[in-house]
Amino acid sequence: DVKVTQSSRYLVKRTGEKVFLECVQDMDHENMFWYRQDPGLGLRLIYFSYDVKMKEKGDIPEGYSVSREKKERFSLILESASTNQTSMYLCASRTPPSRDEQFFGPGTRLTVL
């Protein structure tokens, strides 16, 4: 079974702090994704990565950056956390493009005070 793990289930940070959210997948997937989930808005794509050291902006990249130094790990960085970044963050990885299915981690609920 594919496993996507996220470093924390719950996280509380203060405004202005630098925040790292980590995601690891164990299936050698090339593509990895970061989403945020907010009530009534569904999931929105923040950033994705085709492969190591490659990244693309998603639909809402402002206030975020990412890092992919190793194939299995994809990090989301909030350079200076703000209260409007309080949300559920979901990481996903994908099988070869021809199949297109994404596998999701359990999510990190981030609260910024």
Place this chain on the structure above:
Amino acid sequence: AQSVTQLDSHVSVSEGTPVLLRCNYSSSYSPSLFWYVQHPNKGLQLLLKYTSAATLVKGINGFEAEFKKSETSFHLTKPSAHMSDAAEYFCVVSDLGTGTASKLTFGTGTRLQVTL
């Protein structure tokens, strides 16, 4: 550009009765369509997917969906609801026209409540 509209934010059914969760999509290319389910405090799990093969797609836990190009719809159904089906359901479209860069676009979700 691609988009997906889930027509109901909340659906309530009695256990043992049919479930219908409605989804309409818009896509410039031949789309792939998915339904994902999210149980409370759990990650998203793929229920089923359509990728231009059979238009009636069967998924896990007795769910199925029918791709109707003329109506641009991909409604999710189940003949008989079970209490364990209570969850949030997301309809998702992927625009395969962009090849390896294809991204998923999620609907806003439908929360299914199942009552005794």
